Amino acid sequence: MLLLSREDIKKVITMKDIIEADKKAFQMVVEGTCELPLRTNIQAPKSNGVFLFMPAYVESMDTASLKIVNVFPGNIAQGLPSTPAQVLLIDGANGLVTSVLDGTYVTQLRTGAASGAAFDILAKKDCKIGGLIGTGGQAATQLEAMLAARELAEVRVFDLDWERTRAFAERMQEELKDYGAKIIAVKTSDEAVVDSDLLITVTPSTKPVFDGTKVKKGATVSCVGAYQHHMQEMDPAILPRASKIYFDSKEAVLSESGDILIPLEQGIITEDDFTGDLGDVINGKVVGRENDDEIIVFETVGVAVQDLMAAKVIYDKAVAAGVGTQWS
Numbered sequence: 354m355l356l357l358s359r360e361d362i363k364k365v366i367t368m369k370d371i372i373e374a375d376k377k378a379f380q381m382v383v384e385g386t387c388e389l390p391l392r393t394n395i396q397a398p399k400s401n402g403v404f405l406f407m408p409a410y411v412e413s414m415d416t417a418s419l420k421i422v423n424v425f426p427g428n429i430a431q432g433l434p435s436t437p438a439q440v441l442l443i444d445g446a447n448g449l450v451t452s453v454l455d456g457t458y459v460t461q462l463r464t465g466a467a468s469g470a471a472f473d474i475l476a477k478k479d480c481k482i483g484g485l486i487g488t489g490g491q492a493a494t495q496l497e498a499m500l501a502a503r504e505l506a507e508v509r510v511f512d513l514d515w516e517r518t519r520a521f522a523e524r525m526q527e528e529l530k531d532y533g534a535k536i537i538a539v540k541t542s543d544e545a546v547v548d549s550d551l552l553i554t555v556t557p558s559t560k561p562v563f564d565g566t567k568v569k570k571g572a573t574v575s576c577v578g579a580y581q582h583h584m585q586e587m588d589p590a591i592l593p594r595a596s597k598i599y600f601d602s603k604e605a606v607l608s609e610s611g612d613i614l615i616p617l618e619q620g621i622i623t624e625d626d627f628t629g630d631l632g633d634v635i636n637g638k639v640v641g642r643e644n645d646d647e648i649i650v651f652e653t654v655g656v657a658v659q660d661l662m663a664a665k666v667i668y669d670k671a672v673a674a675g676v677g678t679q680w681s
Contacts, residue, residue, distance in 0.1 A: 354450055356678040357671055359458040365670040368494070368501040371466040372473060374662040376635055378463075379470065382602050383632035387411045387658045391608055394581075401427055403581070409657035415445035418661035420456050424580075426489075426557045435490040435557075436460055442664045452668045452677075456660075457490070463663040464655055465494030467601055468553050468575040471651040472502035474634055475599065475642050476551055476573040483508035483534075484549035486542060486563060486586075487556035487578065488521040495553045495577065496525055500532040503551060507535045511545040512556075543567055554578060554586040559611075565591030568648060575651045579612040587612040587652070589621045596647035597628040597640075602656050609654045 381387040388410040395404040402425035410417040422438035429435050438456030443449070472480075480503040485496055488510060496508060510525075512518040515538075522538035529536065539545055546552060546567045554562055555577040565588030568574060574595075576587045592598065600606045606613050616622050629639035631651070642649060671677045 354680045355452040355668065355671065356680050357452060357454045357667065357676070359455045361671060361677045362455060362458055362462075362667050364676050365674050366462070366667050368462070368466065368469065368497050370666055370670075371462045371663050372469040372498065372501060374666045375463055375466040375470045375659055378656065378658045378662040379601060379630065379632035380635050381411065381632070381658050382656055383630050383636065383638075386413060387661075389656055389658055391605065392657065400425060407657035407660060409661040410445060411658065411661060412445065414665065416661060416665055417443040417445050418657065418664055419443070420460070420657060420660045422456060422460055429489055440660050440664045442661075442668055452664065454664050454667060459660060459663050459667070461491055461494040463659040464491055464577060464653070465498035466663070467653045467655065467659065468495055468577060468651070469498030469502045471575050471599065471631060471653070472499060472551055472573055474631060475649050475651065476503060477571050477642065477645045479645070480550035481506045482549050484545035484552040485510045486512070486545055486552075486554045488512040488514070488517050489555065489557075491555045491577065492521065493525060493528070495555050496536070497529055497532075499551050499553060500529060500534055505532075505534045505551070507537060509537050509539045509545045509549065511539050511542050515540060556586055557584060558586050559583055560585060561588035562586045563588055565589065565594065568594070570646045570648060573649045573651065575653065576612050577653055579610045580654045581609060582611050582614055585611040585615050587650070589616040589619070591648065591650060592616055592622045592626070594648050595650045597642070598622075598626055598650045598652070599628050599634065600630050600651070601653040603627065603630055605654050605656055606652050610652055612652050
């Protein structure tokens with residue numbers, strides 16, 4: 354069994370590798386070529402947390418996986434990851450666990466890569482300004498995925514905690530300097546939204562974190578954080594303005610995400626307004642962006658086959674490079 358830490362993974366993988374792995378995962382979702390039970394969700398109200406168990410199996414690859422991910426937003430204040438996790442990669446031919454990976458980092462990578470894949474496929478080609486709302490555990494890879502998908506000049510970052518926002522922007526400016534973009538901390542949500550060609554929201558908020566009327570024509574918006582029914586980052590005002598609405602998995606979104614479920618219940622949108630899953634766009638079965646003026650919305654809650662595909666490419670590269678710790 355190969356143990357792979359965050360540092361091990363960083364040695365062998367790039368964000369573009371994970372974006373491509375996510376694209377394949379989204380194709381599998383729409384093609385039905387993976388076993389993908391909806392994740393088991395156990396609430397931990399005493400600690401304002403939730404335990405999530407996410408299995409997946411791809412028969413054609415003889416590979417299965419199980420991610421154990423526990424979401425505890427209060428951890429941030431204690432200097433702990435808000436989404437501690439492990440991913441078990443399993444040999445589909447004999448059931449043996451072949452690798453245990455730092456699931457917190459795998460989650461960050463594949464979740465960021467979902468936005469990256471959406472931007473790569475749906476965003477207009479000429480994008481210069483990005484906006485990021487949220488600076489928690491998922492934010493760094495969301496920012497990197499945005500930069501990997503389009504050559505941006507500037508990204509404006511907003512969070513309710515100004516000091517954390519400023520520190521995050523400074524750290525990201527150094528860590529992601531090779532992308533050549535200027536990372537700027539801003540003090541209002543509007544500053545992050547206005548003029549942004551790409552916008553990501555990645556917070557655990559239960560109320561909208563931006564003004565949907567301020568989103569510019571031609572923008573592509575990826576909403577990431579609303580993984581439960583009561584969560585709602587997205588301002589529903591953007592939905593009637595959106596030319597197209599896409600999902601990583603419509604089934605998963607409609608079972609979990611308040612960003613979409615709440616506007617449906619309020620009659621702001623209907624299912625007729627949905628364009629389709631990203632995998633169908635990749636496969637050419639659903640139309641993508643048709644002009645540079647369209648506002649496009651992408652909602653992602655994450656599916657377990659993303660973890661499987663990310664873990665598999667990381668594992669294969671680690672084995673080839675001789676990276677990681679063997680445990681027998």
